[in-house]
Amino acid sequence: xxxxxxxxxxxxxxxxxxxxxxxxxxxxxxxxxxxxxxxxxxxxxxxxxxxxxxxxxxxxxxxxxxxxxxxxxxxxxxxxxxxxxxxxxxxxxxxxxxxxxxxxxxxxxxxxxxxxxxxxxxxxxxxxxxxxxxxxxxxxxxxxxxxxxxxxxxxxxx
Numbered sequence: 258x259x260x261x262x263x264x265x266x267x268x269x270x271x272x273x274x275x276x277x278x279x280x281x282x283x284x285x286x287x288x289x290x291x292x293x294x295x296x297x298x299x300x301x302x303x304x305x306x307x308x309x310x311x312x313x314x315x316x317x318x319x320x321x322x323x324x325x326x327x328x329x330x331x332x333x334x335x336x337x338x339x340x341x342x343x344x345x346x347x348x349x350x351x352x353x354x355x356x357x358x359x360x361x362x363x364x365x366x367x368x369x370x371x372x373x374x375x376x377x378x379x380x381x382x383x384x385x386x387x388x389x390x391x392x393x394x395x396x397x398x399x400x401x402x403x404x405x406x407x408x409x410x411x412x413x414x415x
Contacts, residue, residue, distance in 0.1 A: 303384065303393075304336035310380050317376060320369050324357050334358055339393065341400060349403060356404055363401035 308331055312318045325331040334354045341349060351359070360366075361373045377397075381390035 300339040301336060304332050304339055306384060307335050307377075307380065308332040311376075314372075314376060316369065316372055320361070321358075324361070325354050330354060331358075338397060338400060341396075349400075349407070351400070351404055356408075359397065359401040359404055363398050 311321055321331055337355055361369055362377050364370050365374050381393055
């Protein structure tokens with residue numbers, strides 16, 4: 258469970274790929290980090306691979322194109338979710354795009370939410386070792402919960 262300490266928001270330090278059968282052939286950048294000699298998956302590579310997989314999905318690719326507009330922006334937003342950082346003031350700042358991504362991935366509302374969560378779960382379990390995939394999913398759920406709490410507090414303040 259997520260408590261109030263910022264360290265609980267940190268992404269897993271070492272993310273190990275479970276195997277190398279995820280990325281379509283011909284994508285050298287994505288294949289490079291899944292090579293047999295690659296020990297760790299960097300957050301940047303995970304964000305890139307997630308963006309590639311999401312863009313390749315018919316429904317999710319269409320929805321995220323409308324939500325984010327630019328796939329480089331979406332990749333950067335995913336990276337920010339995988340490596341959340343607290344600015345000097347200590348408050349978690351999420352862009353509107355990051356908030357929308359969390360809502361799509363974690364809230365499981367509507368058709369898109371019901372498609373997105375199982376897709377993300379399966380994708381992460383194909384890319385990562387089971388424990389690392391669970392950590393990433395738990396971290397995203399924690400960020401979503403925190404974003405919902407912060408949103409409600411802002412609305413009350415007016």
